[in-house]
Amino acid sequence: MAGGAGGFNDDEDGISGINVTPLVDIMLVLLIIFMVTATFIANKALDLKLPEAESAAPVNPNDKPMNFALDKEGKLYLDGTVITLDQVAGKIAEEKAKKPGTSIAATIAADATTPYALVIKVIDVIRKNEIQDFALTTDPTTTPPTP
Numbered sequence: 001m002a003g004g005a006g007g008f009n010d011d012e013d014g015i016s017g018i019n020v021t022p023l024v025d026i027m028l029v030l031l032i033i034f035m036v037t038a039t040f041i042a043n044k045a046l047d048l049k050l051p052e053a054e055s056a057a058p059v060n061p062n063d064k065p066m067n068f069a070l071d072k073e074g075k076l077y078l079d080g081t082v083i084t085l086d087q088v089a090g091k092i093a094e095e096k097a098k099k100p101g102t103s104i105a106a107t108i109a110a111d112a113t114t115p116y117a118l119v120i121k122v123i124d125v126i127r128k129n130e131i132q133d134f135a136l137t138t139d140p141t142t143t144p145p146t147p
Contacts (some may be wrong), residue, residue: 029127065105065135068126072111074118087126092129109137 068088070076076083078091095104106126110119119136126134 065094065107066131068106068108068116068122070108070110070114070122071092072113074114076122085121088122088125089129092126092131103133104131105133105135106131107135107137 067079069080071077074090076085078088085092092104108119108122108126110122123134
């Protein structure tokens with residue numbers, strides 16, 4: 001009879017199996033959460049066709065510059081968030097308040113089809129707000145240089 005008089009099994013076999021159904025349920029939930037968040041992260045990436053340059057150099061990942069980007073429609077982004085040229089001064093002031101006494105650097109990435117005048121406007125606003133260290137982001141040249 002199952003259970004016996006005292007409610008315990010007198011067999012000394014111990015646990016003969018482990019129910020893995022709760023573990024599988026938890027793993028499926030974690031998988032779904034991972035897939036959903038990965039989709040959101042991938043959608044935030046900007047689709048920029050950067051111009052190529054033979055002198056392109058990698059950026060030091062330890063530097064934390066302000067990352068400005070201009071897409072082919074002329075929208076300005078700061079670290080993936082759409083902003084206007086009028087908001088740039090406030091964002092730079094916020095960054096300076098976070099890091100008093102240090103110089104702030106910036107990177108500017110612009111689609112290859114972005115009008116040159118827009119890139120110059122962004123550079124002008126950045127320099128007016130006392131950021132002198134900035135870099136223009138390019139892709140390395142894929143074709144070999146001609147001699």
